[in-house]
Amino acid sequence: MNRNTSKSIALGARLRNARTTNKLSQRALAKKIGVVHSLLSRNESGQRVPTRAEVIRILDPLIIPDRDREEILEMTEDPSGSPLAMIDMPELRAQIAALIEVEQMAREIVSWSPLIIPGLLQVSAYTRSIMEAARIPDGEIATRVAVRMGRRDILTRRNPVRYTVLIGEAVLSQTFGSREVMTEQFDHLLMMSAHENVDLRVVPTATGWHPGLDGAFTVLKCDGTSFAHLENHVSSVFVQEAESVAGFEACVPRLMEVAMSTEQSFELIAKEVQRTTGVA
16 A cells, blocks of 8 residues: 555654664565565655554564554554544654654645744743643653754755744744743744745734634645644644645745735844843
């Protein structure tokens, strides 16, 4: 079965993690189980959905915790998912794995975030402040912050992702943590907006109705397919049905019409830096 969906990508990520944890190359594992290594490559990239029997065969020579094995096998029950593919596995890492895989594959990402700065542009202190306010268990915060910071590499790597970011003006008046945290965050926005692959714009509050008022979303454009990603504090949803994704894509030019220019947005954020630091 050949598909490239959020769930097949998540399954592929778990299979790759299980293999690399055992310090085996794709060729070495393929030799152990008697298949060609290109088959494992397609499985791990999400381009091909292995059957449950195939996954059992792949996992058989690998040493992994029983719970991990059970979770991976559960993912084979419906790896292709529905047009609305809920990613709500028991472990948060399964949700994050799918998002990271799609972000790594994407050639272009467009985010609309009316109330908070999107994760790809957050600094660690801002992220930590949000998680503390959301009462995330202390033992999980450090790992979650590290993962989110690692995701930002797609913006500064060689051949970086093209990132268009639209944030609501209200984002600039939301305070998380101390004044120093917000100053660092705004400085980071200014620094990232100077990158050629990053287009950061602010959508003014006083613009009347626009489609972004229905809520935050991210569109991830990969070669051959696109996804829309929606998330809240307990789960994530990948929208992968073409017509539905097109609906989110259609919102983008309308948001761009009401957004400030990149120059105006830069100036507004710079004023917020002056306000938080008290330096004119």
